[in-house]
Amino acid sequence: MPRQPTPLPDALTTGPFWFREAIDFGVPRRRLAASDLTHPHRGVYAPAGADDQLAACESALPLLGEDRRFSHLTAARLWGMPLPFEWRSGEPLHVLTLPGAEPLRRSGIVGWESADRPGGALVGPFPVVAAADVWAQLSVPGATGRDPETGRRQTLSRVWLVAVGDYLLTGPRAPGGKRTPLCSRDELVAAAITRRGKRGAKALTWALERVRAGAQSPRESMLRLALVDRGLPEPAVQPPIATSAGIRHPDLGYLEERVLIEYQGDHHRTDPAQWREDLRRQQFFEDAGYRVIAVTIEEFADDCFALALRIRRALRGRSYGA
Template sequence: MARRPLPHSLTVGPFRAAEAAEAGISRRRLRADDVGHPHHGLYLPYAEDADLRSRCETFAQLLGPDRWFSHLTAARIWGIPLPTRWSASEPLHVIAIREAAPTRRPNVVGWETRRTDIDRTVLGLIPLIAPAEVWCQLAVPGATGTDAETGRKRNLSLPRLVAAADFLLTGPYVRRARLPLCTREDLQSALRCNRGARGTKALTIALELARAGAHSPKETALRLGLMACGLPEPDVQVPVMTASGLRHADLGYPDARVVLEYQGDHHRSDRKQWLDDLHRVQLMQDAGYHVIQVGAHDLVPDCSDLAARVRRALAGQYFRLESR
C-alpha cells in the first residue's frame, strides 16, 4: 500500500510530533524511511528519493558545534569502496570533538574523540572528517555497522583497508582524470595521530601494501591474491606502447611482457566497453605482450589457479625473450 504523502507544511523543515498529529499524520507514518528522527519529538522530512548526501545536508542543520559526519557515513560520502551498499535505514555516523558529548539520537551512531587536531572539512553543506582520518576510523570495530544477527561490531578487513587506501591514493574520476583524495603522507600522518587506537596494526600493514593507480577493489584483490600465492608483486597501470599509442594494463610484469586485465560485469554488459576491451587486448598482444584476462571467478576461493597461469606465462615469456 502506498504511504500517505506528508502535507506541504511538514516538508519544508523540521517539525514536532504535535504538529504532525494536528495534520493527521500517525506515529506509524512517522516511522517511514522518508522521515528522520534526530531528537525526541522532532522529525525531519526527506525527499522521496533522498540519497545519503541529501540526508546529511538536511541532518547537518541540527548538528551542534564540533560534530562531524564520520566513519561509515563519511566513507560513503567520499566514495570509499565498501562491502555493503547504502540503504535508507542505515544510521548516520557522527563524531563529537573535544568536550562535546557524543550524539545520542535515533538512527544515529555517536562517536567521540578528544583529539582537537583531527582533520576535517566541509563538503558543500556537509561537515565531514577528512579522507585520511576516515580511513583510520574504518579499522575500528563498529565503524561499518553492527551485524543484525550476531551483534558483532563490523570494521573493514585488511584487504578492504588496502582497497580503501588504494582508492584514496588514486582518486575518483573527475572530468576524465583521476583526482587523488589524499597522499601517502596524509595517510601516514593520520596513522601516527591514531597510534594506540584499535586497528592500528592492520592499518600499518594496509598502508605498506597500498598502491596508487589501482582503479577498483577487484584490481586490489587481484594484486594481493597473486602475492599471497607467492608471486612477485605486479605493477599497477602498466604502460604498453601499441600501434595505436600508449595503453595501460591493469596489472603486470613489464620486464616479462605479461599483463593482466580484470574484466568486470560492466565490461560484459556494455557493448561499447566490450568492443573497446577486445581492441585493447588485441593491440597489446600485437605489441608482443601476453595478456591474461581475469574475471571474478578467478578470485574465488583464492587465486591459486590464476597464479599457476601467470607462472606459466612468465616462464614462457622469459624463455621467448631470452631466445631472441
C-alpha cells in the same frame, strides 16, 4: 479523497528543519504529523519520500553544528569510498563529536567521540571527517556497524583497507577520465599514526604497506594482493605501455617479462562497446610484444591459486596454454 496537507512556509520546504523553527513560523503541531513529513530524529522533521543515503544525511544536518561531522561508515559513503556492502534504508548515521562538545546520543545515530581533532572537509553540503582520517576510522570495531545476526561490532578487513587506500590515492573518475586523489600517502601515514597503540592499528600498518596509487577498482586491488600472497612478485599498477594507438595502461603488469594482466568485470561481458574496446586494447598490447592474461571474477573462487599458476608459467616464458 484525502485532504492535502496545508503548504508549509517556503523556508521549511528546502530540507530538514527543527520543531522549534516550525512553531516559530506558526505551523500547528498537528501539521507536523502529516504524511508529507518524516520525523527522522528527535526535534527534527524532513520532507517524506526521499528515503536514500543523501536524504538521511540531510535530515541530520540540523544536529551537527560546528562541532560535529559525519564520520566512519557514513563519511566513507559520502566520500564515495568503495565498500563491501551497499547502503541500506535505515542504516544508522555515524557522527563524530569534536573535543569540548557534548556527544550526540540519538536514535538512528552512532555517536563517536575523539580526543584528537581529525581534519574536516565538506562533501557537498555535508561536513565530514577528512578522507585519510576516515580510512583510519574504518579499522575501528563498530566503524561499519554491527553484524545483524550476532550483534558484534564490525570493521573493515585488511584487504578492504587496502582497496580503500588505493581509491583515495587514485581518486574518483571525473568526466573525461581524469582522476584527482582525495588524499596523499603522507596523509594516510599521519592518520595511521594517530591510531598507534589502539585497536585497528596493526591492520592499518599492514594495509599502509600495501596501498598503491593507480588501482581503479577494488577487484584490481584484491587481485594484486592475492598474486603476492600466492608468492608472485608484486606487479606494477596501471603501467604506461607504448602501443601503436599511443600510451595505454593495463590494470597490472610485469614489464620486464612483458606480461600484462587485465581484470574483466561483468560489465566487460555485458556491454558490447566495452567488449569491443577490450579486444582493441588486447590487440594493441599484443602487437607491442606483450602477453595479455584476462582475469574474471570466477578466478577469485580458489583464492587465485590456478590464476597464479598460469601467471607464474607466463613469467617463466612458457607458451600460451602451457
